Structures are given as C-alpha cells and as structure tokens.
Amino acid sequence: MRQQRPVKPRINQYWAQTLDGTSQTLCDIPLRHDGRSKGAALQALLSDLDFNLKGCRPLQWTNLTSMNVLEEVIVKLDEDTTDEVEAAAKRGEPAERAIEKCPQVKLVLPAGGEQNLLTCHIAPEPLGADSLQVAKVRAFTAAAILRNVSFTQRNYDSFIDLQDKLHQNICRKRQLVSIGTHDLDTLKPPFRYEARTPTNINFIPLNKEKSYNAQELMTVYESEKHLARYLHIIKDSPVYPVWYDQNDQVLSLPPIINSEHSKITLNTRNVFIELTATDETKLAIVLNTKSPLSDFLPTSVEPVRLCWPDGKETITPDLSPRATTASAEYINSCTGLSLSAAEISELLKRMTLEAEPSSSNPDEILVQVPAWRPDILHECDIMEDAAIAYGFNNLVKTFPATNTVAQQLPVSKLCDVVRREWAYAGWVECSHDENFSWMNRKDDGSEVVKLANPKSLEYQVVRTSLLPGLLKTVRENKAHPLPIKVFETSDVVVKDKTAERQTKNIRHAAAVWCNKTAGFEVVHGLLDRMLAMLEVPRISNATKGEAKAGYYLKEINGLDGEGETVLGVLGILHPTVLASFEIPYPCSALEFNLEPFLKAGKEPWE
Numbered sequence: 001m002r003q004q005r006p007v008k009p010r011i012n013q014y015w016a017q018t019l020d021g022t023s024q025t026l027c028d029i030p031l032r033h034d035g036r037s038k039g040a041a042l043q044a045l046l047s048d049l050d051f052n053l054k055g056c057r058p059l060q061w062t063n064l065t066s067m068n069v070l071e072e073v074i075v076k077l078d079e080d081t082t083d084e085v086e087a088a089a090k091r092g093e094p095a096e097r098a099i100e101k102c103p104q105v106k107l108v109l110p111a112g113g114e115q116n117l118l119t120c121h122i123a124p125e126p127l128g129a130d131s132l133q134v135a136k137v138r139a140f141t142a143a144a145i146l147r148n149v150s151f152t153q154r155n156y157d158s159f160i161d162l163q164d165k166l167h168q169n170i171c172r173k174r175q176l177v178s179i180g181t182h183d184l185d186t187l188k189p190p191f192r193y194e195a196r197t198p199t200n201i202n203f204i205p206l207n208k209e210k211s212y213n214a215q216e217l218m219t220v221y222e223s224e225k226h227l228a229r230y231l232h233i234i235k236d237s238p239v240y241p242v243w244y245d246q247n248d249q250v251l252s253l254p255p256i257i258n259s260e261h262s263k264i265t266l267n268t269r270n271v272f273i274e275l276t277a278t279d280e281t282k283l284a285i286v287l288n289t290k291s292p293l294s295d296f297l298p299t300s301v302e303p304v305r306l307c308w309p310d311g312k313e314t315i316t317p318d319l320s321p322r323a324t325t326a327s328a329e330y331i332n333s334c335t336g337l338s339l340s341a342a343e344i345s346e347l348l349k350r351m352t353l354e355a356e357p358s359s360s361n362p363d364e365i366l367v368q369v370p371a372w373r374p375d376i377l378h379e380c381d382i383m384e385d386a387a388i389a390y391g392f393n394n395l396v397k398t399f400p401a402t403n404t405v406a407q408q409l410p411v412s413k414l415c416d417v418v419r420r421e422w423a424y425a426g427w428v429e430c431s432h433d434e435n436f437s438w439m440n441r442k443d444d445g446s447e448v449v450k451l452a453n454p455k456s457l458e459y460q461v462v463r464t465s466l467l468p469g470l471l472k473t474v475r476e477n478k479a480h481p482l483p484i485k486v487f488e489t490s491d492v493v494v495k496d497k498t499a500e501r502q503t504k505n506i507r508h509a510a511a512v513w514c515n516k517t518a519g520f521e522v523v524h525g526l527l528d529r530m531l532a533m534l535e536v537p538r539i540s541n542a543t544k545g546e547a548k549a550g551y552y553l554k555e556i557n558g559l560d561g562e563g564e565t566v567l568g569v570l571g572i573l574h575p576t577v578l579a580s581f582e583i584p585y586p587c588s589a590l591e592f593n594l595e596p597f598l599k600a601g602k603e604p605w606e
Contacts, residue, residue, distance in 0.1 A: 107319055108147075108300035117305040117315065118145060119190040120274075134195040137234060138178075138241045138254060138276040141193050142287045142316040145184060145302040146271040156266055166286055174230050177277040177286045178255030180243065182262035184270040187245040193276070195239040203250035204260040214240050214253055221256065230256055241276055287317045288371040321354065321368040326382040328363050334380075335387050336396055341365050347389035348382065410598050411507045414534075415489040418509050418594065421533050425526060427485040427511060464492050466510035467591050471573075471581040474514045478583060483515035489594070508568075510591035518572045518586040527570060527590055534597050568592025 110116045120143055123134045134141070151159070163179050171177040198215035205217060212220060218235050221227040233255055234240050243251035252258040254276040264271060273290060277283035306314045328341040339347075341357035345365055348355035352373060358364035369376045376382060387395065463469070466488050474484050489509045496504040511526055513519040528538065553570065573587045 106300050107303050107317075110302060114305075114315075117303060118143075118272075119305045119307060121190060121192045121307045123194055123309050134193060134241050134276075136239055137195050137237050138278055140277040140280045140283050141275060141306065142277075142283055143191075143272065143274045143304040143306065144287060144290075144317050145304060146273065147269075147300070147302055149269055149271055151264075151266045151268060153266065156264075163290065166290060170282055170286060170289075172282075174255035175233055176279040176282045177275055179286065179290060180252040180254060180258050180274045180276075181264055182251050182258065182272045182274070183264050183268045184272040185268070186262050187249065187251065187272065188247050190246060191251065191272075191274075192244045193241070193274075194244065195241050197238065198240050201240060201242050201250065201253060203253070205253070205257045206260050206263055208260060214242075217253070217256065227256060243274055284318070285374045288319060288374070317371070319371045321370050322376075324367050324369055324376075324379075324382075325358075326355075326365045326367055326379050328365060330379060331383045331386050334383050335390070336398055337390065339390075344386050347386045350389040351385040353382070353385060411595060414594050414598060415507060415509070417533060418489050418530060419487075421530060422487045422511065422526065425529065427487045427526070464494055465591060466490060466492065466508050467512065467589055468581075470510055470512040470589070471577075471583065471587070474512055474587065475581050475583055478514075478585070482585065483513060483519065485511070485513055487511035507594045508591055509594050510589070512587055512589045514583065514585050514587045516585060518588050520572050520588045523570060523588045523590045527592070536597065565596055567596060 110118075120141075122141060159181075163181065166177075166179060167174050171179070198218070199213050201214040202211055204211045218231055221231060241254050243254070245251060249261055250259045251262050251272075251274065254274075262272075273287070275283055275287055275290075277286075301317065301319065303315045303317065306316060308314070326344075328339065328344055331344055332338055341362060341364070345355040345357055348365070348367060352370055353376070354368035354370075355365050358366050365382075367382060376385075470486050470488060473486050477484060487510065489507065491505040492508050493503055493505055495502060509530075511523060513522050531538070568591050570590050570592075571588065573589055578584075578587060
C-alpha cells in the first residue's frame with residue numbers, strides 16, 4: 001500500500017472519502033482552503049489529489065455526502081476569484097473576505113457643476129444636402145464618461161468582453177443597440193451625432209491604416225466574418241449614422257466600427273461611451289449595465305448632456321434606483337424558511353439590493369433596485385435573490401404538504417387517439433403574415449395575440465392556426481419523394497376577454513397532403529376515419545334536420561341552425577397560398593378543433 005505523506009494542519013480542512021480501486025481500501029484526502037486566492041488553493045487541492053491517488057483507477061464516490069462536501073469546497077474556493085484576498089493579507093487584514101456591501105455607483109458632476117457637462121448635439125440643423133436627421137436610421141442615443149480608469153491587460157479584456165456579451169444578447173447582435181467606447185483625451189468636445197450619405201463619411205476604421213468612406217467599408221468588411229454579420233443593419237439605408245467631435249474627427253460608424261483615432265488602450269484614463277439604438281428601453285438597460293458594472297472601474301460615472309433637434313435636453317445615464325416592496329411571508333413560503341424581514345434584508349444586501357424592513361408593516365420589506373439590475377421584474381425575482389444569498393444547498397428539503405397523483409389531461413388523451421390513428425394511416429408527425437395574408441385570411445383583430453417585442457419579423461404573433469407550420473415543413477422537404485403527408489396536434493392561442501389573461505389555448509389537429517394531384521379525397525377520408533374513431537356520425541342532407549349530434553360539410557361560412565359549432569376547415573389550398581410558401585405542388589389541408597369532442601366529466605384535479 002502506498003504510504004501517504006504527512007499533511008500540515010491548515011485552516012478549514014475538509015475531508016472526502018474515495019475508493020481506491022487497486023487496494024479496495026478507503027483513503028482520506030485533505031481538501032484544503034486557507035483563505036488564499038482561488039488559483040493557489042486549487043493548485044494545492046490538485047496536488048493533494050495527484051499525490052494520494054496516482055496510479056489508482058477512476059474514482060468512485062462511496063456516498064452522496066462525500067460528493068456534496070467536494071462541491072461545497074469548490075464553491076468556497078470559487079468565492080475568491082480575484083487578488084483581493086492576497087492584497088488584504090499583505091495589509092494584515094483577515095484572509096477570509098467578509099460580506100461586503102455592494103458599492104453604490106453615483107453620478108459625479110465635473111468641476112463647475114452641471115453647466116460644465118460634456119455636450120452632445122443630436123442631429124443638428126442640416127449642414128447641407130448630405131446631412132439629415134438620425135431618426136431615419138437609429139433614432140435613440142445616450143452617452144456617459146468614465147473618469148480616472150486604470151486599465152491592466154486583465155481588466156481591459158474584461159471590459160471588452162462585457163461589451164461583446166451585451167452586443168450578442170440584449171443588443172440582439174447590434175440591431176437594437178450598439179456600443180462605442182473611445183479614449184476621451186484624443187477627442188475634442190462637444191460631439192455631434194448625425195446621419196450622412198455613405199460617400200461623405202471618411203475616416204480610418206479601427207485596426208486599419210488607410211482611410212475609407214462608409215460605402216467602401218461595406219465592401220471591405222464583407223470578407224471579415226466578425227463584422228460582415230452586422231453590415232445588413234444599415235447597408236441599404238440612404239444615410240448612415242456617424243459620431244463627430246468638434247474638429248470633424250469621426251468617432252464611430254454605428255453599429256459597424258469605431259475609428260482608429262479614438263480607440264482605447266491600456267494607457268487610456270478617460271473613457272467616453274456612446275450608444276445608438278432603435279429601442280429606447282434597451283438603450284437605457286445597456287447604458288446602465290455598461291457604465292457601472294466593472295470591478296476595476298471607479299464607483300462614479302460622469303453624466304453627459306444630450307441636446308435634441310427639438311430643443312429638449314436630457315442627461316444620461318440615469319442611475320437612480322427603483323423603489324419596490326417584497327413580503328417576508330411570501331419569501332418564507334417559497335423557500336421554506338422562517339426569517340424575519342430584517343434577516344431577509346441582510347440577505348438582499350448581499351445581492352446588490354438595498355433593503356430594509358418597513359417601519360409601518362413588519363411583514364413588508366422596502367427594496368431599492370439598482371439601475372443595473374433590469375432582471376428584477378417581480379417579487380419572485382427578489383425571492384430568488386434571497387434564496388441565492390441564503391444558499392440553495394442550505395434550504396431544508398421537505399415533502400409537499402399536499403399529496404397529488406399525476407394524471408393525463410383528457411384533451412391529451414384525445415390527442416393521443418388522433419395521433420395514433422393518423423400514424424396508422426401512414427402520415428408523419430412532425431408569424432403574422434403566415435397566419436393571415438399568406439393564407440388568404442383577414443385579421444379582424446378579435447382573435448390574434450400579438451407579441452409586444454418580437455425577436456424577429458417571423459415571430460410577431462402567437463399562432464392561431466397549425467397549417468402555416470405544416471406548410472413550412474412541406475416547403476423545406478419538397479425535395480423528398482411524393483406524396484408528402486404530415487400532421488400535427490397542438491395548441492393555438494386566441495383572444496378571450498372573459499379569461500384572466502385575456503387569452504386561451506385551444507387544442508387543434510391539422511394535416512396537409514402534397515402531391516402532383518390535390519388529393520382532396522385523401523384528407524376527406526382522413527377526417528371521416530378520425531371522426532368515426534371518435535364515434536361522431538356524419539349527417540347527410542336528408543337527415544340534417546333530424547340528427548341530434550354529428551358533423552356535416554358546408555362550402556360557405558355560416559351555420560344552418562342553432563346549437564351548431566364550426567369545427568374546422570377542409571379543402572384544397574389556393575395557388576396564391578402555395579406561392580406564398582414556395583410550394584410547387586398542389587396541396588389539400590385539414591384543420592379542426594378537438595375540444596368539442598371531449599366527453600363531459602371531471603378534470604383530474606377535481
């Protein structure tokens with residue numbers, strides 16, 4: 001058996017047991033954490049693991065507790081992610097970092113007060129035929145200044161990485177917002193934000209040595225992958241947005257590239273941040289995130305005055321916190337804890353939220369949400385922050401107070417019947433214009449649920465029909481052998497003013513047949529087969545007045561009598577519909593509502 005070297009006593013020793021696959025004996029491994037930086041502590045940990053387990057087979061944990069211990073050690077080590085601990089030790093302070101209060105970033109006015117703020121003129125009066133207002137391209141803008149910045153290679157990379165992450169996420173790949181950062185000491189304020197024709201914008205772009213006009217840059221950057229993806233945002237616009245300083249030196253051509261003249265370096269001490277946007281809300285969020293959130297930057301930001309063409313003046317950024325409240329009872333009920341409002345307030349302070357108990361209500365917590373926390377939208381977000389600060393692993397695991405038995409919904413059972421029968425028959429399961437104009441349907445505004453902030457033009461509304469999705473599937477598979485037979489059973493969403501959320505889900509079934517001939521008789525037979533399985537008789541013209549229940553087909557809108565319901569649609573698709581979806585073959589389609597076929601009975605939870 002391999003002899004272990006002696007281990008010196010250290011602060012906060014943790015022990016985990018592993019199974020030595022060679023000798024089948026248990027050996028103890030010290031996992032040490034003595035307040036050093038994460039890199040040094042992890043290096044020591046890996047060194048111990050290598051010494052004790054070299055030559056052993058892959059490790060097998062003897063119990064779950066041992067794995068939890070190791071996980072908690074890694075979390076403890078991960079807390080010390082900077083060199084602050086080592087710096088504190090050199091100053092003679094405790095190595096273990098205390099819980100720090102989040103620094104409050106404040107706006108600091110320059111010497112002389114607000115009248116000496118740096119000024120940016122937005123789309124001033126046209127200087128000529130080539131100068132137009134920026135409302136034609138990127139109508140919104142904001143700016144800020146970071147003073148006395150001390151860059152190192154590490155925090156410089158972090159600063160640029162934050163900008164890239166914002167561009168790719170909330171900025172929607174620069175379509176909603178674009179960020180430009182500049183060395184303020186290389187520029188002469190005041191600045192101007194204008195829109196000019198591409199041929200009249202000339203400058204040396206970042207990391208280039210030659211001057212180009214904006215039209216030439218569109219060609220130059222087509223071969224550069226990291227910038228080519230953004231060219232389409234302004235390429236076809238008659239004017240491009242551009243930032244100038246007092247000497248007509250170009251700062252940037254948003255959202256494409258900055259100027260080489262004003263690029264920031266490790267020697268930069270004052271950073272000018274300018275943003276242009278098509279969405280004013282996202283603009284404020286990005287500015288409030290970019291300007292204060294960096295551990296190496298000062299805790300103060302200098303605002304900038306913006307002068308608009310209509311004479312209005314605004315000062316950005318606005319870092320004032322947003323006031324909201326939370327209930328201690330709600331937080332305790334969600335987390336299973338029994339904490340007072342004061343104890344929860346202390347937890348929230350660890351999550352950058354200023355919180356204190358209300359003097360008038362012992363259950364109420366007054367919370368100040370910082371401007372750089374746009375993720376706090378609801379009381380549940382505050383509850384989540386409190387749970388994170390308390391520690392998810394520290395929450396007591398308990399069984400629910402109520403017992404429930406899982407059971408399939410009746411409408412899901414009905415869908416399974418439809419899916420099974422259509423699969424036996426040889427069929428394969430697999431936006432606003434697609435739902436209406438492409439389908440030759442009119443939108444009267446009474447059914448469609450529109451998205452307030454769609455990610456793309458393709459997803460503007462919640463679908464009201466399954467057929468557009470099936471037709472897109474046919475379009476993408478039109479090279480496959482004919483016939484193409486696809487179906488789907490799923491939910492559509494329509495407006496319902498009587499519902500709490502003003503909308504409701506309806507379960508539909510749909511199918512599309514695509515072949516060299518229309519195949520109306522095929523989908524007709526599919527419908528007859530399905531309704532026969534659901535025990536719904538077909539009503540003939542002779543028995544229409546006598547039948548108590550059943551279905552019939554009618555070529556025009558409207559019903560023949562009272563107590564009747566429109567179940568769905570069946571027919572051959574119009575050529576204009578096929579042209580909209582780029583389908584070269586005739587198609588027949590079927591779509592109907594499944595919910596009228598549900599048999600009366602109690603729901604699973606009743």
